[in-house]
Structures are given as C-alpha cells and as structure tokens.
Amino acid sequence: MNLLQRFEVWVSLLVILICLVFLWESWDLPPGSFEPLGSGPVPQATAFIVILCAGLVIFNALRKPVQLSGDEEIKERPSISAGLIISLATVIYSLMLHFRLMPFAWMTTLFLIITIWSLEKFEKKKFLPALITAIVIGFASEYLFTEVFIVDLPT
Amino acid sequence: MDVELLFAAASQILNPWPFFLLFIGTSLGILVGAIPGMTGAMLIALTLPLTFYMDPFNAIVLLVAMYVGAISGGLITATLLRMPGTPAAVMTTFDGYPMARSGKPGRALGLGITASFIGGLIAWITLATITKPLSIFATKFGPFEYFTLIMMAMVLIASVSEGSLAKGLISGLLGMLISMPGVDPATGMPRLTFDWYMLNGGLKLLPVLIGVFAVSQIIKDALDIGQVPERIAMSSKGMLMSAKDFMAQGVNLIRSSLIGTWVGILPGIGASIGSVIAYTAAKNMSKTPEKFGTGSEEGIVASEAANNATVGGALIPLIAMGIPGSVIDAILIGALMIHSIQPGPTLFLTNADIVWGMIAACLLANVLMWLLMTSSVKYIAGLMYLPRSFVLPIVMVFCVIGSFALNNTMFDVWVMLIFGVMGFLMECAKIPLGPFVIGFVLAPLAEEKLRSGLMMTAGDFSPIFTRPLPLFFTILAVILLLWPIIGDWMRKRRASRK
Numbered sequence: 327m328n329l330l331q332r333f334e335v336w337v338s339l340l341v342i343l344i345c346l347v348f349l350w351e352s353w354d355l356p357p358g359s360f361e362p363l364g365s366g367p368v369p370q371a372t373a374f375i376v377i378l379c380a381g382l383v384i385f386n387a388l389r390k391p392v393q394l395s396g397d398e399e400i401k402e403r404p405s406i407s408a409g410l411i412i413s414l415a416t417v418i419y420s421l422m423l424h425f426r427l428m429p430f431a432w433m434t435t436l437f438l439i440i441t442i443w444s445l446e447k448f449e450k451k452k453f454l455p456a457l458i459t460a461i462v463i464g465f466a467s468e469y470l471f472t473e474v475f476i477v478d479l480p481t
Numbered sequence: 482m483d484v485e486l487l488f489a490a491a492s493q494i495l496n497p498w499p500f501f502l503l504f505i506g507t508s509l510g511i512l513v514g515a516i517p518g519m520t521g522a523m524l525i526a527l528t529l530p531l532t533f534y535m536d537p538f539n540a541i542v543l544l545v546a547m548y549v550g551a552i553s554g555g556l557i558t559a560t561l562l563r564m565p566g567t568p569a570a571v572m573t574t575f576d577g578y579p580m581a582r583s584g585k586p587g588r589a590l591g592l593g594i595t596a597s598f599i600g601g602l603i604a605w606i607t608l609a610t611i612t613k614p615l616s617i618f619a620t621k622f623g624p625f626e627y628f629t630l631i632m633m634a635m636v637l638i639a640s641v642s643e644g645s646l647a648k649g650l651i652s653g654l655l656g657m658l659i660s661m662p663g664v665d666p667a668t669g670m671p672r673l674t675f676d677w678y679m680l681n682g683g684l685k686l687l688p689v690l691i692g693v694f695a696v697s698q699i700i701k702d703a704l705d706i707g708q709v710p711e712r713i714a715m716s717s718k719g720m721l722m723s724a725k726d727f728m729a730q731g732v733n734l735i736r737s738s739l740i741g742t743w744v745g746i747l748p749g750i751g752a753s754i755g756s757v758i759a760y761t762a763a764k765n766m767s768k769t770p771e772k773f774g775t776g777s778e779e780g781i782v783a784s785e786a787a788n789n790a791t792v793g794g795a796l797i798p799l800i801a802m803g804i805p806g807s808v809i810d811a812i813l814i815g816a817l818m819i820h821s822i823q824p825g826p827t828l829f830l831t832n833a834d835i836v837w838g839m840i841a842a843c844l845l846a847n848v849l850m851w852l853l854m855t856s857s858v859k860y861i862a863g864l865m866y867l868p869r870s871f872v873l874p875i876v877m878v879f880c881v882i883g884s885f886a887l888n889n890t891m892f893d894v895w896v897m898l899i900f901g902v903m904g905f906l907m908e909c910a911k912i913p914l915g916p917f918v919i920g921f922v923l924a925p926l927a928e929e930k931l932r933s934g935l936m937m938t939a940g941d942f943s944p945i946f947t948r949p950l951p952l953f954f955t956i957l958a959v960i961l962l963l964w965p966i967i968g969d970w971m972r973k974r975r976a977s978r979k
C-alpha cells in the first residue's frame with residue numbers, strides 16, 4: 327500500500343468510529359411523540375450511509391495496491407518537523423490561554439517567537455526579525471481586538 | 482430587476498465607510514489570493530468574527546468584496562509561480578506560467594485580469610436579472626421539494642468533488658452528522674450531546690469552518706515549507722487588452738463566462754470546475770488547440786473568465802433558495818445567520834436591502850478588482866515571496882482569536898483545533914473538504930424540511946415520488962449516484978467494441 331492508501335484506510339476507520347459513537351448515542355433517543363420521525367432516525371441513517379461509504383473506500387484501497395514510482399515517493403517527503411512544530415506549539419499556546427497563565431499579548435509574542443524561529447531552524451540572523459514581528463503582532467492584536475473590536479481576550 | 486433598489490444599494494455602498502470596507506475587502510481578497518496556500522474561504526472564515534459588531538449590510542459588502550478579490554488574486558501566483566493562489570486558478574497555470582516564462586508576464590496577467598472582470602460582469606448581469614424570478618418560483622417549494630433539492634445538491638457536490646463519489650459522500654454526510662448534536666429542531670430537546678453541557682448548543686459553524694479550512698491548510702502549508710518558488714521578473718508591459726484582443730477573444734470570453742455562471746448556479750460546485758469546463762470547451766473549439774498548455778491566450782481567458790463568473794452565478798441559488806453555490810457561499814450563509822438573517826426565497830421580502838447590497842457589492846467589487854489589479858499587480862506580486870515561516874504562525878494566532886471571539890470561550894478554540902486536525906487528515910486521504918462544510922450548513926435545513934413534511938403527511942414519504950419537482954430531484958440524484966457505474970460500464974463497452 328502507498329501512503330495515500332494507508333491514509334484512506336486509517337481515516338476511513340476513524341470516520342467509522344465517529345459514526346459508531348453517534349449511532350450508539352442516538353440509539354436511546356425517544357421516538358417522536360407529535361411527529362412521526364423522532365430525533366433518532368436522521369442521525370442513524372446518516373451515520374449508516376457514511377459507514378457504508380467508508381467501508382467502500384477501505385475496500386477499494388485494499389483491493390488495488392499501487393506501487394509508487396520514484397518521482398511520487400520524492401513528492402511524499404514533506405517537512406514533517408515543521409508540521410509538528412506548528413501543531414504542538416498551537417496546542418501549548420491554547421493550553422496556556424485556557425489556563426490564563428499569562429496576559430494574551432505576552433503569550434502570543436512568546437508563541438510567535440518560538441514558532442517562527444524554530445520554523446527558520448534557529449538561524450541566528452532570523453531571530454531579530456522574528457522577535458520584532460512577534461512583539462508587533464502580539465501587542466497590536468491585543469490592542470486591536472480588545473479596544474477596537476471589543477473582544478474579551480483571555481488576558 | 483428592481484433598478485431603484487439596486488441603485489439605492491449601490492449608492493449606499495459608495496458612502497465612505499461601506500466603500501472603505503469594499504476597498505479593504507477587495508484588496509485583502511486579492512492579497513490573500515496572491516499568497517500561495519491562503520484561500521478566500523480561509524480569509525472569509527477568519528473575517529467573520531470581526532463582522533459580529535458590524536451592520537449586516539456592511540458585513541455582507543466586506544465579505545462579498547473578499548470573495549471577488551480572492552478568486553481574482555489567485556491568477557497572480559498561477560501565472561508567475563505555476564502555483565494556483567486559489568484552487569480556482571489551477572487551469573490558469575497551464576498557459577499563464579508558460580507565457581510569463583517566455584518573457585510576457587504583463588501580457589499573461591493583463592489577459593487574466595480583464596477576462597476575470599468580463600466574466601464577473603456577465604455573471605453579475607445574470608445574478609441581477611434572474612435571482613428574483615427564481616426566488617419567487619422557490620417560494621412555491623414545499624418541504625419535500627426543499628428536502629429533495631438539498632439531497633440532490635449533496636449528491637451533485639459529492640459527485641464532482643476531487644476523489645471518488647464515495648469520498649465526497651463521506652465528507653458531505655459527515656458534515657451533516659457533525660451538525661446534529663444540540664437541540665433537536667422539532668422537539669426542542671437536547672440530543673447527541675453525550676451528556677456534556679457544552680454540546681447543548683451544538684457545534685458552532687465558525688470554529689468548525691476555521692478549523693477545517695484555515696488550521697488544516699496551515700498544517701498542510703507547514704509541511705511544504707521547504708519549497709522555494711522560482712522567481713520570474715515582473716513587468717507591466719502589455720497589461721491592457723486592445724480592441725483587437727477583444728475581437729479575437731470575444732466569443733471565448735462570452736462562452737467561458739456563461740459556462741462559469743451556469744456552473745456557479747449549480748449547487749455546491751465551485752470555481753475550479755467552472756474553469757476546467759470552460760478551458761476544455763475553449764480548447765475543443767479553438768483553431769489552434771495545440772497551443773493550449775504552452776502559453777495560449779485563449780486558455781488564460783477561458784479559465785479566468787469562467788472562475789470569476791462562478792462568483793456571481795453561485796450567489797444566485799444562495800439568494801434565491803438559501804442553497805450555497807460554493808464553499809464560500811456556505812460561509813456567507815453562515816454570516817447571514819450570525820446576523821439573524823434567514824437565507825432563502827423570502828430574503829427579497831424580509832431583507833431586500835441586504836440582497837441588493839450583495840448584488841451591488843458584487844458589481845462594484847469587480848470594477849474595483851480590475852482597477853486595483855491593473856494598477857498594482859506589480860507590487861502585489863512581491864507578496865508571493867513572503868516567508869511562510871512568518872505568515873503561518875501569525876495566521877494561526879488569528880484563527881485562535883477568531884474562534885475565541887465567537888462566545889469568549891476556549892471550548893470553541895479546542896473545537897477549531899480538533900476540526901483542523903480532522904480536516905488535515907481528510908485532505909491526506911484525498912477526502913474533499915468542501916462537501917463537509919456544505920453538509921454542515923445544510924443539514925439542519927434538510928432535517929427540518931423532512932420532518933415538517935412528514936408531519937404534514939402523517940409519516941407518508943410518497944410525496945417524494947408523486948410530486949413532480951421532488952421526483953425530478955430524486956431521479957437526478959439517483960442518476961448522479963449511479964453515474965460512476967454507468968460511466969464505467971460504457972467505457973468497458975466502448976473498449977470491447979474497439
């Protein structure tokens with residue numbers, strides 16, 4: 327199986343799992359008292375069709391094992407570390423916002439410095455532009471959203 | 482067409498504040514379209530929270546201007562980088578880039594910009610003339626007509642999406658399923674909340690949208706961060722089309738614009754499909770089809786006229802029936818709902834100012850787009866080389882603020898992140914994201930119509946098969962569902978004959 331087929335199988339399995347959870351939860355919904363359908367049948371029918379389609383995608387992925395040519399293999403080598411950096415940094419940033427560990431502007435500045443500089447592979451000459459950008463965006467966004475758009479940011 | 486109302490809306494937009502928003506919207510749309518990886522859907526989803534405090538008229542003007550700008554801006558990167566700024570500009574890369582590399586970037590961009598303008602103009606004429614009669618016709622729709630129309634639209638969206646029909650259906654129906662937790666529309670009781678009070682109000686459109694379109698795109702772009710685009714020296718020479726050019730491209734322009742408009746009207750099909758069909762039609766009818774793919778002027782004109790025409794076309798079902806013509810239209814429906822405006826056939830009666838504002842903004846944004854792009858494309862092109870390591874984290878900050886601003890709760894930020902990861906995984910498996918959002922927006926309407934229809938008939942489904950319109954929509958949906966099998970069978974039969 328190539329990378330796409332592996333993704334097809336695993337994502338379809340995840341989709342099936344989500345649908346099963348929905349099916350389980352919808353099973354106890356009471357039948358309609360003043361309307362014929364009730365709350366359950368629509369989500370149940372929808373989940374059932376999605377499971378069928380996901381099963382079809384898995385079947386097709388397993389049925390046709392495709393060998394990749396050299397060119398395709400090269401295309402499938404993305405910068406995984408960059409993807410991980412931005413994803414993990416965002417989760418940590420959101421956690422810090424959730425628990426309000428620091429004022430919004432400081433947290434945003436910290437998030438931007440760390441993320442930008444690590445995406446630039448900690449090149450020394452990129453630190454100053456990253457620092458300036460982070461401070462400007464961090465404090466300007468807090469001012470803009472709290473003073474102009476009157477949003478109650480987690481500070 | 483209510484000319485007086487249209488003029489009133491246009492003159493209201495020309496007031497300083499709405500005009501400023503139109504200008505900002507069009508400019509930002511063009512800029513975002515010109516930055517690879519940023520899309521119009523992403524921009525509009527991120528802008529939605531800023532419109533909470535705006536007058537609905539101004540909010541709609543801003544969002545429509547962004548829509549027009551973003552579709553047009555994609556041609557800059559498509560031409561100069563062979564990297565479509567927006568998915569709609571993918572066909573422009575085939576001829577725009579070779580022409581730009583052959584030393585005529587100004588000519589390639591000029592043809593694209595003017596074709597975009599003409600395409601937008603022709604679609605606008607259709608939008609302004611047929612939307613109201615269509616909405617009057619749609620007021621005659623009963624619940625079963627609406628339900629079958631939505632189901633047909635979902636199958637249509639799934640069938641033309643990237644990947645297989647099954648993947649399109651997974652995406653659309655999963656979007657529908659995810660929209661179901663919360664208060665049951667018929668009984669008013671909570672359902673599918675997993676006994677978690679945060680889900681009593683259901684999942685909100687905005688965090689889901691930002692997650693699926695913006696966060697997933699940021700993760701995807703981060704994976705491609707190492708790609709360095711090849712630079713092409715930019716010049717504005719040959720930017721304006723001459724009368725001779727108009728004579729040579731006239732038929733192609735009109736045909737491609739009409740194709741784009743028609744594709745836009747079909748529910749859920751975006752600009753990408755419009756430009757593919759128009760490009761193919763232009764190639765088939767060209768006297769020099771061999772030039773396509775090597776820098777053909779006809780190719781650039783067909784692709785750009787069609788993708789901009791889909792904007793006006795896609796607004797027609799949105800205004801007339803409340804059915805989104807594209808993904809961005811689904812977001813616009815969300816914007817209307819956030820401002821307590823119910824999209825649908827009665828929109829002309831209940832919010833005529835908003836409707837005509839939308840129509841007038843579409844025209845004025847097109848004119849502004851042409852002026853801005855013709856005069857400053859040379860400078861906008863510089864944006865393509867902005868380092869992604871700086872852009873992506875900044876956009877992520879705006880995603881977090883945008884989701885948080887909805888209810889001032891971190892729950893929406895977590896919802897956004899979960900759907901961001903989910904959207905990214907779906908993209909990895911080549912499951913299209915467009916049907917997911919359209920399904921999410923349309924599911925409550927579809928369920929409400931089905932259940933109210935069944936209440937009227939005491940649980941009898943037969944009107945779906947006995948009334949002409951529901952029957953027509955059902956047959957169409959079945960044909961679309963069976964089309965891959967029929968097509969496969971026909972191909973095999975043709976091959977066996979040979």
